[in-house]
Amino acid sequence: MTSSNNHSATLAAIEPDRLETLRHKARFVIEEAARQGADAAEAAISAGEGLSVTVRLGEIETLEFNRDRSVVVTVFVGQCKGSASSSDDAEDSLRETVAAALAIARQTGADPHNGLAAADALARDLPDLDLHHPWSLTPEQAIDMALACENAGRRDARIVNSEGATVSSHAGARIYANSHGFCDGWRSTQHSLSCVLVAEQDGAMQRDYWYDSQRDPAVLQAPEAVGERAAQRTLARLGAARPGTAELPVLFAPEVAKGLIGHFVSAISGGALYRKASFLRDRIGSQVFPEWLTIRERPHLPRGSASAPFDSDGLPTREQAFVQDGVLVSYALGLYASRRLGLEPTGNGGGVRNLTLTHGDEDQAALCQRMGEGILITEVMGQGVNLVTGDYSRGASGFRVEQGRIAGPLEEFTIAGHLGEMFAGLQAAGNDVDRRGNIHCGSLLLSPMKIAGV
Amino acid sequence: MTSATTTATTSASDLIGTAQELLLVPAGLDTQGLTRLLDGALAPGVDYADLYFQHSRHEGWVLEDGVVRDASYNLERGTGVRVISGERTGFAYSDEIALPALQQATRAARAIVRQGSEGRTPVLAPVTSPSLYAAFDPLATWQAPRKVALLERLDKLARSLDPAVTEVTVSLNAVHDVVLVAATDGTLAADVRPLVRLNVSVLAERNGRRERGSAGGGGRVDYDWLEAEGRAEHWTREAVRQALVNLEAQPAPAGTMPVVLGPGWPGVLLHEAVGHGLEGDFNRKGTSMFARRFGEQVASPLCTVVDDGTLPGRRGSLNVDDEGTPTHCTTLIEKGRLTGFMQDKMNARLSGFAPTGNGRRESYAHLPMPRMTNTYMLPGESDPEEIIASLDRGIYAVNFGGGQVDITSGRFVFSTSEAYLVEKGRIVAPVRGATLIGSGAEVMQQISMVGNDLALDSGIGVCGKEGQSVPVGVGQPTLRVDALTVGGTA
Numbered sequence: 001m002t003s004s005n006n007h008s009a010t011l012a013a014i015e016p017d018r019l020e021t022l023r024h025k026a027r028f029v030i031e032e033a034a035r036q037g038a039d040a041a042e043a044a045i046s047a048g049e050g051l052s053v054t055v056r057l058g059e060i061e062t063l064e065f066n067r068d069r070s071v072v073v074t075v076f077v078g079q080c081k082g083s084a085s086s087s088d089d090a091e092d093s094l095r096e097t098v099a100a101a102l103a104i105a106r107q108t109g110a111d112p113h114n115g116l117a118a119a120d121a122l123a124r125d126l127p128d129l130d131l132h133h134p135w136s137l138t139p140e141q142a143i144d145m146a147l148a149c150e151n152a153g154r155r156d157a158r159i160v161n162s163e164g165a166t167v168s169s170h171a172g173a174r175i176y177a178n179s180h181g182f183c184d185g186w187r188s189t190q191h192s193l194s195c196v197l198v199a200e201q202d203g204a205m206q207r208d209y210w211y212d213s214q215r216d217p218a219v220l221q222a223p224e225a226v227g228e229r230a231a232q233r234t235l236a237r238l239g240a241a242r243p244g245t246a247e248l249p250v251l252f253a254p255e256v257a258k259g260l261i262g263h264f265v266s267a268i269s270g271g272a273l274y275r276k277a278s279f280l281r282d283r284i285g286s287q288v289f290p291e292w293l294t295i296r297e298r299p300h301l302p303r304g305s306a307s308a309p310f311d312s313d314g315l316p317t318r319e320q321a322f323v324q325d326g327v328l329v330s331y332a333l334g335l336y337a338s339r340r341l342g343l344e345p346t347g348n349g350g351g352v353r354n355l356t357l358t359h360g361d362e363d364q365a366a367l368c369q370r371m372g373e374g375i376l377i378t379e380v381m382g383q384g385v386n387l388v389t390g391d392y393s394r395g396a397s398g399f400r401v402e403q404g405r406i407a408g409p410l411e412e413f414t415i416a417g418h419l420g421e422m423f424a425g426l427q428a429a430g431n432d433v434d435r436r437g438n439i440h441c442g443s444l445l446l447s448p449m450k451i452a453g454v
Numbered sequence: 455m456t457s458a459t460t461t462a463t464t465s466a467s468d469l470i471g472t473a474q475e476l477l478l479v480p481a482g483l484d485t486q487g488l489t490r491l492l493d494g495a496l497a498p499g500v501d502y503a504d505l506y507f508q509h510s511r512h513e514g515w516v517l518e519d520g521v522v523r524d525a526s527y528n529l530e531r532g533t534g535v536r537v538i539s540g541e542r543t544g545f546a547y548s549d550e551i552a553l554p555a556l557q558q559a560t561r562a563a564r565a566i567v568r569q570g571s572e573g574r575t576p577v578l579a580p581v582t583s584p585s586l587y588a589a590f591d592p593l594a595t596w597q598a599p600r601k602v603a604l605l606e607r608l609d610k611l612a613r614s615l616d617p618a619v620t621e622v623t624v625s626l627n628a629v630h631d632v633v634l635v636a637a638t639d640g641t642l643a644a645d646v647r648p649l650v651r652l653n654v655s656v657l658a659e660r661n662g663r664r665e666r667g668s669a670g671g672g673g674r675v676d677y678d679w680l681e682a683e684g685r686a687e688h689w690t691r692e693a694v695r696q697a698l699v700n701l702e703a704q705p706a707p708a709g710t711m712p713v714v715l716g717p718g719w720p721g722v723l724l725h726e727a728v729g730h731g732l733e734g735d736f737n738r739k740g741t742s743m744f745a746r747r748f749g750e751q752v753a754s755p756l757c758t759v760v761d762d763g764t765l766p767g768r769r770g771s772l773n774v775d776d777e778g779t780p781t782h783c784t785t786l787i788e789k790g791r792l793t794g795f796m797q798d799k800m801n802a803r804l805s806g807f808a809p810t811g812n813g814r815r816e817s818y819a820h821l822p823m824p825r826m827t828n829t830y831m832l833p834g835e836s837d838p839e840e841i842i843a844s845l846d847r848g849i850y851a852v853n854f855g856g857g858q859v860d861i862t863s864g865r866f867v868f869s870t871s872e873a874y875l876v877e878k879g880r881i882v883a884p885v886r887g888a889t890l891i892g893s894g895a896e897v898m899q900q901i902s903m904v905g906n907d908l909a910l911d912s913g914i915g916v917c918g919k920e921g922q923s924v925p926v927g928v929g930q931p932t933l934r935v936d937a938l939t940v941g942g943t944a
Binding site for chain 1: 518521522523524525526527528529530531532541542543544545546547548549550559562563565566598599602620621623657659663664665666706708709710739740741743819821855856857858860862863865866867868869886887888889891892893939940941942943944
């Protein structure tokens with residue numbers, strides 16, 4: 001590989017002066033909005049750079065250099081609001097973006113709930129969340145890592161093909177500013193490694209993957225470990241059968257259990273609630289999960305993938321429970337939704353950040369034992385989740401569990417039920433907690449669900 | 455099949471002129487400058503390189519609670535530089551359209567090359583293609599108050615249709631996308647792509663039960679088209695009707711049974727069951743279950759499926775794809791036999807096919823790959839009524855949410871949003887949303903009746919692949935699948 005490019009040198013880090021540059025741009029936007037006639041304004045500005053390398057079947061497939069800029073401006077004229085965004089953060093473009101937002105605000109209807117947070121409610125004394133861990137990764141090193149990962153995954157002869165192994169590294173900075181004088185932000189990095197393999201047996205192909213993603217490259221799983229895990233998962237699918245139509249208990253593996261908790265998060269999010277589009281509307285104070293379950297948000301978790309010192313409204317994030325002893329104790333609300341609902345904001349503008357669940361001391365094998373007869377679900381497919389009604393019906397694949405042990409792969413079936421009953425009927429949460437991503441969760445054992453197959 | 459009312463006569467050179475004015479002139483660039491940049495990308499060993507310039511504006515207006523209280527405007531512009539050597543791709547992009555940034559991106563993308571033969575300076579020649587839509591800016595076709603007034607009128611209409619309607623959300627979106635492609639194979643192509651969409655979503659509430667209904671449409675047309683021929687009112691009535699139907703829905707059955715799919719949007723079946731599996735990249739790599747089945751019978755002889763990017767005014771249509779290749783109508787499956795894949799330039803070259811105009815990308819910041827345009831099944835001979843009447847016990851599904859496919863195993867799902875239980879040939883009752891699951895080639899073999907009522911969807915499709923979203927169309931006549939697994943609870 002030639003080294004005629006100088007991109008690799010700029011990938012290592014977002015320098016502190018970059019944050020200062022963004023701060024300057026954000027202040028410019030706020031001043032410009034006032035100059036053009038806005039009564040109040042807010043701006044979210046981000047910049048990032050990255051490198052992504054994919055190898056496939058031992059050869060380099062793609063080498064991508066990413067460079068992203070984003071400016072989002074919201075202005076208020078009285079109680080009317082307008083937003084505009086751009087991928088260009090040059091001063092001329094910032095002026096145009098402000099003008100575009102104002103043009104919209106002059107056409108939209110008044111909303112008493114619009115407006116910035118109160119000045120004294122905004123975040124102060126921001127904690128350092130240890131989110132910025134630059135990786136001085138050259139394209140050559142990234143290629144070597146990806147090759148090591150894919151090679152480790154291809155040792156078994158039944159792995160006949162590959163969609164490749166990818167190493168990516170990204171560093172970015174973001175600033176939020178508003179016309180109360182708030183102007184702050186942070187730098188962060190995200191590094192990841194993934195591998196997708198294809199296995200074949202008796203003319204039938206199966207595909208699966210594994211990945212890791214971390215703020216700090218030092219704790220990223222070894223490339224070989226990711227490749228081997230991808231291979232294990234792919235090989236385990238070979239010879240999959242279809243289950244019969246039945247009612248059976250199901251055990252969600254952590255990677256799909258996260259999604260189930262994700263539906264809960266969507267259902268307690270402000271937007272779904274004030275639109276009356278959630279089956280958990282008006283359920284504060286009621287038992288939604290079994291008594292042993294508490295769901296907490298830990299937005300200040302050091303190096304957490306969703307950690308943030310303040311939310312998208314500039315309000316401080318805070319450690320809090322959404323579910324305490326099975327009871328729904330709080331919704332997840334940004335500023336606007338909280339005003340619509342007549343409640344206090346919860347620092348959840350832009351979503352929830354690092355959810356953790358209480359769990360017992362059983363691992364996945366022990367939970368299989370506890371289930372006895374049922375299905376371990378390792379993949380769900382499709383969009384068959386209706387948050388208005390709570391109806392749940394999705395494609396799935398996984399493993400038959402007989403007498404407490406994994407007996408063989410299953411595919412091409414559906415699982416169906418109602419989210420409210422699935423939550424209330426939770427039997428156990430495992431200690432095999434997957435901390436990648438925003439929801440940290442182990443395997444979840446559910447009460448029987450309807451399985452549709454042959 | 456209806457086609458858009460917009461008549462278009464713009465020539466290729468007009469499009470290139472328009473795109474140059476917007477994309478190149480402000481940066482002091484011209485076609486000679488592009489030739490020099492491409493020449494710079496042609497290091498030894500480079501098979502192909504291209505520059506993709508884009509200027510894209512989007513607006514979205516949303517009405518909730520009877521008031522348009524939020525709207526947004528987005529501008530994205532930039533250039534993507536791609537360099538291909540064998541099966542390797544180097545890619546870099548810049549949100550600045552300026553010579554130094556382009557030179558830097560070109561150097562970065564070229565780092566993919568290790569060795570090879572010397573390239574030759576390209577001679578750029580304009581690509582000509584039929585004009586499928588007019589080159590205009592849809593955002594500018596109406597003043598803002600008229601956009602707001604349309605949303606308010608539809609809100610009032612939805613609420614007047616039934617007292618059970620409690621919430622109404624109406625959104626109006628438009629995109630004005632101007633692109634220019636210059637490539638070392640001599641391609642110089644441009645396109646001005648308007649795209650509009652209206653969506654109506656309602657919640658209806660009765661006896662403590664709440665259900666949603668939604669409908670909408672659009673295409674590469676102007677805002678007037680949405681209002682013409684009562685379309686906007688029709689979609690509003692559809693959304694309300696669907697919510698009211700769902701208020702009466704009973705649990706869907708569980709198990710494998712015959713399913714009749716209605717015309718139009720249920721064509722999402724084809725998009726998932728065969729569409730993705732016939733994209734050229736998966737077949738070159740051998741990761742699609744269809745990869746080794748070219749020429750084989752992969753569907754019942756009643757099935758002929760095409761991908762057609764040349765339908766005037768359609769959401770999935772393009773004058774040229776994002777590599778500057780004019781779009782085609784590609785027959786994917788003819789009377790059940792696998793006859794074609796969808797190709798971009800790289801996959802076509804590497805697997806010995808011709809490009810089919812399916813090289814698409816979400817934006818300048820994404821790499822192109824083979825993608826669908828408008829994918830549909832040609833009509834058969836059965837009377838739709840007769841197809842429904844053929845069901846002894848099964849499901850008649852007329853509306854869907856999204857779908858998903860695993861192209862390696864062929865397993866796919868799609869989820870109903872309006873469906874009925876049919877017994878002894880008669881519609882018995884609406885059933886709650888259920889996911890249907892099957893395996894592509896098996897389900898296509900199970901198609902036993904194809905209706906004479908081909909319809910395309912109303913212009914609402916978005917397809918996601920490897921994190922990139924592009925607008926698409928689907929369509930089909932009413933058809934019967936003898937065995938499909940229905941993921942109900944009853």
